Amino acid sequence: MGDILITDDERDIRELISEILIDEGYTTRLAGTSDECMAQIAAEPPALMILDIWLKDSNMDGIDILKSVKRDYPDVPIVIISGHGNIEIAVAAIKQGAYDFIEKPFNIDQLLVVIRRAMETSRLRRENVQLKRGESHTAEMLGDSAAFRVLKSQLDKVTKSNGRVMLTGPAGAGKEIAARYIHANSNRASAPFIVVNSASIEPERMEEVLFGREDSGRGIEPGLLEEANGGVVYFDEIADMPLGTQSKILRVLVEQRFQRVGGNDKVQVDLRVISSTNRDLSAAIDTGLFREELYHRLNVVPIAVPSLEERREDIPLLAEHFIAACNKTQGLPLRQLAEDARALLQTMLWPGNVRQLKNVVERVLILGENAGDITAKELPNSEEGGGEEGRIVLAGGLATLPLREARELFEREYLLTQINRFGGNISRTAAFVGMERSALHRKLKSLGVMTANKAGSRVAYIEGDEA
Numbered sequence: 001m002g003d004i005l006i007t008d009d010e011r012d013i014r015e016l017i018s019e020i021l022i023d024e025g026y027t028t029r030l031a032g033t034s035d036e037c038m039a040q041i042a043a044e045p046p047a048l049m050i051l052d053i054w055l056k057d058s059n060m061d062g063i064d065i066l067k068s069v070k071r072d073y074p075d076v077p078i079v080i081i082s083g084h085g086n087i088e089i090a091v092a093a094i095k096q097g098a099y100d101f102i103e104k105p106f107n108i109d110q111l112l113v114v115i116r117r118a119m120e121t122s123r124l125r126r127e128n129v130q131l132k133r134g135e136s137h138t139a140e141m142l143g144d145s146a147a148f149r150v151l152k153s154q155l156d157k158v159t160k161s162n163g164r165v166m167l168t169g170p171a172g173a174g175k176e177i178a179a180r181y182i183h184a185n186s187n188r189a190s191a192p193f194i195v196v197n198s199a200s201i202e203p204e205r206m207e208e209v210l211f212g213r214e215d216s217g218r219g220i221e222p223g224l225l226e227e228a229n230g231g232v233v234y235f236d237e238i239a240d241m242p243l244g245t246q247s248k249i250l251r252v253l254v255e256q257r258f259q260r261v262g263g264n265d266k267v268q269v270d271l272r273v274i275s276s277t278n279r280d281l282s283a284a285i286d287t288g289l290f291r292e293e294l295y296h297r298l299n300v301v302p303i304a305v306p307s308l309e310e311r312r313e314d315i316p317l318l319a320e321h322f323i324a325a326c327n328k329t330q331g332l333p334l335r336q337l338a339e340d341a342r343a344l345l346q347t348m349l350w351p352g353n354v355r356q357l358k359n360v361v362e363r364v365l366i367l368g369e370n371a372g373d374i375t376a377k378e379l380p381n382s383e384e385g386g387g388e389e390g391r392i393v394l395a396g397g398l399a400t401l402p403l404r405e406a407r408e409l410f411e412r413e414y415l416l417t418q419i420n421r422f423g424g425n426i427s428r429t430a431a432f433v434g435m436e437r438s439a440l441h442r443k444l445k446s447l448g449v450m451t452a453n454k455a456g457s458r459v460a461y462i463e464g465d466e467a
Contacts, residue, residue, distance in 0.1 A: 005046035034060035053082035070097035169305030172355030191231030424458020
């Protein structure tokens with residue numbers, strides 16, 4: 001969970017704190033003097049420090065260490081503890097950058113709450129710094145299918161405005177990539193792109209994380225909205241945002257200003273809002289889980305991000321991109337896709353969409369050969385040992401049917417898969433399966449296979465299953 005450095009001149013106290021934190025899943029390091037503390041920090045900065053003010057037989061007291069660490073490692077949160085606590089010392093510690101001040105003897109539960117909050121705040125700040133540094137490569141859009149071209153055309157149009165965009169689509173389809181593409185190609189490209197992970201932030205912490213907080217002792221801690229000022233704030237999976245926070249976000253959208261938690265002054269911001277969801281927000285509104293007015297404020301420009309199934313033509317291109325990326329970032333082998341592997345990837349089921357494809361490619365590169373083409377046998381859906389060369393294993397349902405019915409079922413599913421693989425292009429399908437175009441049309445008609453436009457691309461379906 002995190003590496004915590006505990007510095008206290010009383011051995012019993014530092015060991016007690018260490019035992020409690022280890023039980024909570026943290027790892028700890030201990031120091032009894034300022035020299036030991038600074039040596040530990042020099043060896044490796046901790047994720048968090050618990051620091052006593054008064055250190056006997058030391059060259060530096062806690063305030064001196066605090067100043068030094070905050071100068072060299074400003075992202076390390078420090079919790080000050082002291083048995084000689086008073087208001088003046090606490091204020092001095094907070095002014096020098098301490099996250100919080102706790103007086104001895106302290107309540108264990110209180111200490112754990114402070115530590116958890118400090119670690120979470122530190123993590124969010126690190127993530128925000130990384131996001132502000134650009135990560136332009138993550139905004140790269142790849143594809144050539146009809147569904148992808150429709151998506152990219154819509155994204156290109158909204159980059160020219162400041163309108164609010166609602167991205168819909170299944171998990172793993174690339175909604176965040178689409179949001180980053182909008183930001184990277186807009187007039188706000190040089191400003192921050194801040195992600196609000198609505199599902200990962202604890203509900204009771206949501207407002208503090210979004211709006212920041214302030215008090216007389218701690219000072220001002222900016223929230224994510226303030227850090228996004230001038231740029232884009234991306235609400236990932238907006239349906240998971242607590243109802244109470246939804247009403248406050250609605251006010252921010254209207255007024256472009258808000259109050260920090262514990263503060264009285266209004267903070268003015270200039271934000272472009274992009275949101276996403278993989279859920280039916282209309283149903284959430286009907287059940288009282290999502291505010292209808294907020295939905296209408298966010299859903300100014302709705303854009304559907306297609307699933308990987310709707311853009312099977314793009315799978316080889318995406319797989320090759322992930323191979324190159326794994327080679328560049330992890331040093332994994334730079335291998336090519338054999339033709340049978342390309343075909344199998346295009347016919348596999350991808351409930352996890354682009355994210356799942358990326359994981360499959362990475363797994364194959366890690367566990368597979370170091371050289372040579374990637375073949376179908378290396379892919380997770382290919383046959384696994386036990387079969388003879390050139391044979392396939394029949395699914396249980398297919399094996400119980402008479403030959404004529406089994407053949408018809410196989411042909412229907414096979415041709416459905418191939419047509420969708422080639423983006424509804426009958427000519428390319430006919431060439432691959434080895435049939436004349438006219439013969440393929442007759443076969444499809446006899447099998448009840450139809451084609452129609454969906455999400456900008458042509459897809460095949462069985463007659464009667466249009467819904």
